[in-house]
Amino acid sequence: MIAGARLxxxxxxxxxxxxxxxxFCSALAAGLLIMLLGYVTVQGFGALNPAFITHxxxxxxxxxxxxxxxxxxxxxxxxxxxxxxxxxxxxxGLYLAIYGRGIAAELVRFMAEVLSGVxxxxxxxxxxxxxxKPFAHFSAFSASFAFAxxxxxxxxxTSEEAIRGVPxxxxxxxxxxxxxxxxxxLHVVLPAARPLIVTGVLLAIARVTGETAPLLFTAFGSQFWxxxxxNPMAVLALQIFTYAISPYDEWHRQxxxxxxxxxxxxxxxxxxxxMALSGRTKKS
Amino acid sequence: xxxxxxxxxxxxxxxxxxxxxxxxRQAIADRTFRAALVGATLLFVAIIVGLxxxxxxxxxxxxxxxxxxxxxxxxxxxxxxxxxxxxxxFGTVVSSAIAIVVAGVVGIAAAVFLxxxxxxxxxxxxxxxxxxxxxxxxxxFGLWGLFVLAPFLGSIVDPFLQRYFGFLPxxxxxxxGIGLLAAGLLLALMIVPTVAAIAxxxxxxxxxxxxxxxxxLGATRxxxxTRVVLPAARAGIVGAxxxxxxxxxxxxxAVTMVIGNRPAISGSLFAPAYTLSxxxxxxxxxxxxxxxxxxxLELGLILxxxxxxxxxxxxxxxxxxxxxxxxxx
Numbered sequence: 001m002i003a004g005a006r007l008x009x010x011x012x013x014x015x016x017x018x019x020x021x022x023x024f025c026s027a028l029a030a031g032l033l034i035m036l037l038g039y040v041t042v043q044g045f046g047a048l049n050p051a052f053i054t055h056x057x058x059x060x061x062x063x064x065x066x067x068x069x070x071x072x073x074x075x076x077x078x079x080x081x082x083x084x085x086x087x088x089x090x091x092x093g094l095y096l097a098i099y100g101r102g103i104a105a106e107l108v109r110f111m112a113e114v115l116s117g118v119x120x121x122x123x124x125x126x127x128x129x130x131x132x133k134p135f136a137h138f139s140a141f142s143a144s145f146a147f148a149x150x151x152x153x154x155x156x157x158t159s160e161e162a163i164r165g166v167p168x169x170x171x172x173x174x175x176x177x178x179x180x181x182x183x184x185x186l187h188v189v190l191p192a193a194r195p196l197i198v199t200g201v202l203l204a205i206a207r208v209t210g211e212t213a214p215l216l217f218t219a220f221g222s223q224f225w226x227x228x229x230x231n232p233m234a235v236l237a238l239q240i241f242t243y244a245i246s247p248y249d250e251w252h253r254q255x256x257x258x259x260x261x262x263x264x265x266x267x268x269x270x271x272x273x274x275m276a277l278s279g280r281t282k283k284s
Numbered sequence: 285x286x287x288x289x290x291x292x293x294x295x296x297x298x299x300x301x302x303x304x305x306x307x308x309r310q311a312i313a314d315r316t317f318r319a320a321l322v323g324a325t326l327l328f329v330a331i332i333v334g335l336x337x338x339x340x341x342x343x344x345x346x347x348x349x350x351x352x353x354x355x356x357x358x359x360x361x362x363x364x365x366x367x368x369x370x371x372x373x374f375g376t377v378v379s380s381a382i383a384i385v386v387a388g389v390v391g392i393a394a395a396v397f398l399x400x401x402x403x404x405x406x407x408x409x410x411x412x413x414x415x416x417x418x419x420x421x422x423x424x425f426g427l428w429g430l431f432v433l434a435p436f437l438g439s440i441v442d443p444f445l446q447r448y449f450g451f452l453p454x455x456x457x458x459x460x461g462i463g464l465l466a467a468g469l470l471l472a473l474m475i476v477p478t479v480a481a482i483a484x485x486x487x488x489x490x491x492x493x494x495x496x497x498x499x500x501l502g503a504t505r506x507x508x509x510t511r512v513v514l515p516a517a518r519a520g521i522v523g524a525x526x527x528x529x530x531x532x533x534x535x536x537x538a539v540t541m542v543i544g545n546r547p548a549i550s551g552s553l554f555a556p557a558y559t560l561s562x563x564x565x566x567x568x569x570x571x572x573x574x575x576x577x578x579x580x581l582e583l584g585l586i587l588x589x590x591x592x593x594x595x596x597x598x599x600x601x602x603x604x605x606x607x608x609x610x611x612x613x
Contacts, residue, residue, distance in 0.1 A: 018506040019401045025393035028390060030413055039432060113595070114592055122584050129339075206419055210424065211421070237423050241423050
């Protein structure tokens with residue numbers, strides 16, 4: 001009896017210790033990450049002002065420098081990347097969802113999974129060898145290409161899942177009404193799958209917006225207003241990197257401001273994606 | 285919810301649902317539509333093949349000049365044009381190893397807590413938060429690592445480790461703050477969300493019958509979690525860790541900012557080092573000779589191949605677990 005009671009006590013103790021320990025690990029992970037976000041917010045908030053968002057970068061020592069060209073450059077580069085990645089990604093997803101049986105389709109799926117793990121810097125090197133080296137000229141377009149390749153795996157996967165999620169009966173109904181194959185897909189299946197595809201696009205945009213490594217030798221950066229995608233262009237994430245490793249306090253301050261903007265943009269995109277998703281599940 | 289688009293009876297073989305007797309215009313449109321889908325898929329495959337071919341083509345000069353010795357030579361000298369990858373492979377492997385050990389322990393523990401012990405009121409916000417953090421850009425982690433983590437390590441943690449554990453060679457040598465340890469810990473923080481989020485999903489997916497059976501035999505919740513639930517999800521959790529490891533191996537910007545960027549192999553975790561990705565980031569636009577550029581591209585090729593092996597292994601592990609549970613990946 002006594003031995004049994006002692007055993008139960010030690011088992012209960014180890015159970016409590018286990019819960020405390022795993023709870024501590026959760027708190028540690030979440031706490032460190034809260035500290036990081038809090039620090040960026042506090043430091044970045046001090047750097048934010050109208051001039052910071054509307055002015056071009058100024059040389060060290062001249063006040064009121066900004067990152068306006070980086071914000072515009074980010075939008076242009078990500079925008080072109082979306083124009084490339086969304087059609088290719090959605091069509092490939094459609095192919096996998098509709099005709100995707102057999103070993104070839106499995107291979108395409110596996111390639112997409114593996115591509116999602118390829119380091120962005122390797123994809124940047126690819127963009128360099130294809131679009132920078134032959135022209136001997138850094139360009140915003142080469143950065144867009146790298147971003148598009150980075151977005152593709154996510155686009156393909158979410159489109160395929162979105163389209164598979166549309167009940168067969170809906171598509172068969174369209175065909176029964178006399179719509180041809182493509183018509184059923186374009187007018188019935190795609191609209192039904194749209195919320196999930198939009199979620200995928202938003203998540204893919206969030207993923208590349210903060211990406212820096214491939215920009216180093218594609219977009220390269222610029223001190224000026226540059227709207228032509230054939231030329232080197234300033235990008236927000238790249239400016240943060242350059243300012244952070246510079247020796248100047250003023251530039252460090254601007255790096256924090258840029259980091260806060262970047263985090264806000266990425267969080268808004270992520271929350272938007274979640275809202276698009278939850279709105280859909282509520283309806284269905 | 286996920287229903288196969290083609291019901292097996294109608295269109296399993298051809299994928300076509302359309303009835304016979306379409307007008308020729310519709311038949312052409314159908315064919316065009318199908319060609320567009322196949323074309324996009326082929327374009328995607330071409331991009332992946334192109335990625336590999338271009339990296340090999342770009343690094344060919346270096347492959348021919350240095351041969352396989354490139355992998356174990358530790359000389360990196362742009363002046364004499366002698367290049368070897370060993371210091372970078374060393375830095376990449378050690379920093380990622382630190383990261384996966386720390387993030388694996390913390391992430392799996394957090395996942396167990398969130399899935400098995402925490403009430404939904406606590407688990408939901410923490411899970412949501414951890415998932416959002418997987419989206420924080422690496423340049424922001426790098427900024428924080430450079431100005432907060434590295435000074436903290438250099439002034440408090442490293443001296444402490446050296447004072448009490450200085451008999452270990454890994455804690456000897458000059459303290460800079462930045463270095464292998466800083467890079468490893470920053471990477472750990474970056475991949476903890478990946479480990480925790482996937483592991484939690486896998487633990488939640490373990491069938492409840494197992495828990496009920498274990499508890500009906502008298503096991504406590506802790507014993508059930510560690511001896512029944514975790515082993516059931518083991519293959520998938522290992523896969524999640526390998527996936528996170530893949531992310532750590534290729535991470536560039538954050539590591540470049542805190543690892544110190546010196547191509548040296550040292551036994552001390554406090555010493556500055558260099559990784560495959562950070563040397564490419566730092567030196568690519570400054571490479572003056574074509575053999576220099578080619579050597580950097582070969583580092584990129586090595587990184588690409590490592591990532592394919594690691595990610596392929598992770599996917600196979602997770603697929604096999606999900607298949608064993610009888611669900612689609």
